[in-house]
Amino acid sequence: MEQTNSEFWRAKRVLLTGHTGFKGSWMSLWLQSMGATVRGLSLTPPTEPALFNVARVAEGMQHHITDIRDFSAVMTQLDDFQPEIIFHFAAQPLVRHSYQQPIETYATNVMGTVHVLEAARHTASAKAIVSITTDKCYENREWVWGYREDDPMGGHDPYSSSKGCAELVSSAYRHSFLLNARIALATARAGNVIGGGDWGADRLVPDILRALQSKQPVEIRNPHAIRPWQHVLEPLSGYIRLAVALQDGTAPTGSSWNFGPPETAVHEVQEVAIFVASRWGASDAVHITPDHSNMHEAQLLQLNSSKANTQLNWSTRWSFHDTMHHTVDWYRGWSSGQSVEMLTKSNITDYLSLRP
Numbered sequence: 001m002e003q004t005n006s007e008f009w010r011a012k013r014v015l016l017t018g019h020t021g022f023k024g025s026w027m028s029l030w031l032q033s034m035g036a037t038v039r040g041l042s043l044t045p046p047t048e049p050a051l052f053n054v055a056r057v058a059e060g061m062q063h064h065i066t067d068i069r070d071f072s073a074v075m076t077q078l079d080d081f082q083p084e085i086i087f088h089f090a091a092q093p094l095v096r097h098s099y100q101q102p103i104e105t106y107a108t109n110v111m112g113t114v115h116v117l118e119a120a121r122h123t124a125s126a127k128a129i130v131s132i133t134t135d136k137c138y139e140n141r142e143w144v145w146g147y148r149e150d151d152p153m154g155g156h157d158p159y160s161s162s163k164g165c166a167e168l169v170s171s172a173y174r175h176s177f178l179l180n181a182r183i184a185l186a187t188a189r190a191g192n193v194i195g196g197g198d199w200g201a202d203r204l205v206p207d208i209l210r211a212l213q214s215k216q217p218v219e220i221r222n223p224h225a226i227r228p229w230q231h232v233l234e235p236l237s238g239y240i241r242l243a244v245a246l247q248d249g250t251a252p253t254g255s256s257w258n259f260g261p262p263e264t265a266v267h268e269v270q271e272v273a274i275f276v277a278s279r280w281g282a283s284d285a286v287h288i289t290p291d292h293s294n295m296h297e298a299q300l301l302q303l304n305s306s307k308a309n310t311q312l313n314w315s316t317r318w319s320f321h322d323t324m325h326h327t328v329d330w331y332r333g334w335s336s337g338q339s340v341e342m343l344t345k346s347n348i349t350d351y352l353s354l355r356p
């Protein structure tokens, strides 16, 4: 299917919001490698270093600093570029920051989404929109089984709730403006992802690698917490399939889609730390110091991705070990001065060489 995708994407005009971020940078490189004409609207990269800079993502696309809180700026960009496909990634994505800056979080995640959809519906060329939210958009019932697309929206903290709101915005746009229209709109929900080039705050694998690089011990306080792990390329491949299906009419429009790993892909935090440290060549760097006050925080949020599995023929390709070793080797290559653009593109090639 990816071969067909390459044909589909060649010279396609694709607009990405959030292209300077972690997922947006991977997506930009992937779309560039398929020959798409890509324009990105974002603020400056959110971290230092940033994948966007070290992989020289801007060189293969039209890079614009544009604040999605400013409707007229977004409208001007869409009017000028006339995209066929829009991937909306831009967000304030950090839970902790959302407690400190709730107004900024809602302004970006909710009104920013309104601005992108409003501009898209006034853009004659637009045919398909994939709006990226998160598994945290669901009302958390503390279930042990995976959330399905028609479960209620919710979110306790400002970040999660803003993403639940962004889902409701998309739903209202569909029903109010896009039903039977020429634009197909879908939302895509995935959980935390890992991969080379993430320097975000409060993320386990980047935190471990930061410690290893500075030859500090890796302190693990919640060793038995389990999380669903997936490489960033897994949901991105789902978004790509979804956009193709929206445009060629094989996916029902006006729909939401989960892209999560299978239930067997859950692993303990200590397993991740030990795997990463030993592949880095510092297996004795991991120090398990359980913090019992935190033990009850560990709640597993899982997605049921049966709809994407059956209707988009999407499933994850890399095992836990594949995911981890590609991630650690990427950071090792970066720290030894290899071309990050090549490292990233060779991860994409490896990924595509496996059938889903």
Ligand SMILES: NC(=O)c1ccc[n+]([C@@H]2O[C@H](COP(=O)([O-])OP(=O)(O)OC[C@H]3O[C@@H](n4cnc5c(N)ncnc54)[C@H](O)[C@@H]3O)[C@@H](O)[C@H]2O)c1
Pocket: 017, 018, 019, 020, 021, 022, 023, 024, 041, 042, 043, 044, 045, 046, 066, 067, 068, 069, 088, 089, 090, 091, 092, 093, 108, 112, 132, 133, 134, 135, 190, 191, 192, 193, 194, 200
């Ligand atoms: N990384 C994950 O594990 C994860 C998990 C679930 C969902 N998501 C979602 O995926 C998307 C991308 O996440 P990420 O991890 O790449 O985040 P990131 O912080 O690396 O990137 C965020 C991007 O949004 C842009 N942005 C922020 N505010 C903006 C504004 N006002 N105007 C224009 N651009 C703005 C930033 O410039 C950056 O390009 C987000 O919607 C996030 O909620 C990410």
